[in-house]
Amino acid sequence: MSALLEVSGVSVSFDGFRAINNLSFSIGPTELRAIIGPNGAGKTTFMDIVTGKTRPDSGTVTWGEKGISLLKLSEAEIARAGVGRKFQRPTVFEDQTVAENLTLALKSPRGPLAALWFHLTGAGRQRVEELAAKVGLTDHLSRKAGELAHGQKQWLEIAMLLAQEPKLLLVDEPAAGMTLAERELTTAMLVDLAKSHAVVVVEHDMDFVRRLNCRVTVLHEGSVLAEGSLDHVTADPQVIEVYLGRG
Template sequence: MSTLLEVSGVSVSFDGFKAINNLSFRIGQAEMRAVIGPNGAGKTTFMDIVTGKTRPDEGRVLWGERSLSLLGLSEAQIARAGIGRKFQKPTVFEDQSVHENLLMALQGPRGPWSVLFYRPNAADLARVGELAAEIGLADHLPRKAGELSHGQKQWLEIGMLLAQDPRLLLVDEPAAGMTPEEREHTTAILVEAAKTRAVVVVEHDMEFVRRLNCKVTVLHEGAVLAEGSLDHVTADKRVIDVYLGR
């Protein structure tokens, strides 16, 4: 499988503290990956570097078939290159309907005002229907996003990211605060998405990670401590000592 994203020898310090320490990581074109590790392991900083929010002190971050360096690009340029990120707290337009939220996302970063004067075509409306079905909100299209449950808002935000057709989706703790049923549905959404794109999930919930049934990367002190199946990494004595044994 050809590599989509390659992070190589990346380090970054904040006030003398090495948040990322010679980190190397790669993911293929259509692959699911879980990233786990204790608090302060560098999971969020890793996502910040890939999305251009944080500039590393050294190392390379290469993207796509042409090995484009992401380090010189702005956050907006990286998003346009095909990297989407979902933060822990869902950010949806609460006063707009599910339908309007998805339609706005299809329009890309043109802002809410342009949507007021925009007339969707048949292809856009069909795509909104497809996305709503994919995230399990087809019956909720007319509802205001603010009325949705926490889990449904998370799904809507994933749908809004998928509307922009990213090649890599970075998802931060999607299972947090969800009911068991919502967690199960979230798993299904992400597993389906990973059939056609790369999906990296940062998560603490081991049961959720097990359901994803994918390769796991364990970070510790800003570097990769172990990598492999969940059973493989959870049997690793170093992982038990620094993370699971706590």
């Protein structure tokens, strides 16, 4: 299987500190991957580079079958190419309903103001209902997003990302602040999404990572320290020393 995303030999420094150090990473078109590592390992910077927020000093970031260089695209162009990112804190329009949030997110040429007054019919309404069903919010379409529980807001934001029809989802610490029941539902959701998307999950919660049951990449000082199953990487003496042993 050819890679959907290929990061090769990427390095970037900030004021003399090398945040990413000759990093190479790839993910297939339908794959679930967890990224773990201590604070300062380069996890956020990695996502910043892939989404165009940060430009590396060296290396390449290629995308899709045609090997398009993401480093030549703007953040907006990268998003339109199919890279979606969900930050740790949910960013939804709290005064709008779930349905209105999803309507705003639908991939279309409409501007945001026009979308607020747009009444869905036909295919658009069906798409909103499909997105809500995918994240368990079918019964909450008429509720304001601000009334939702924390976990439900996280799911709404995932649905809003899906509305943009991404090929790759970068998801930052989805388990943070969730109840056990919400975590279990989120696990099932991400596993299901990986059947049709590439999904990269940055997470500190080892129990959550274990439930994902996927390949794990451990970052340390901006490089890949270990890679494989969770059991494999957590048995690695270097991983124990620099990450797991700190707790």
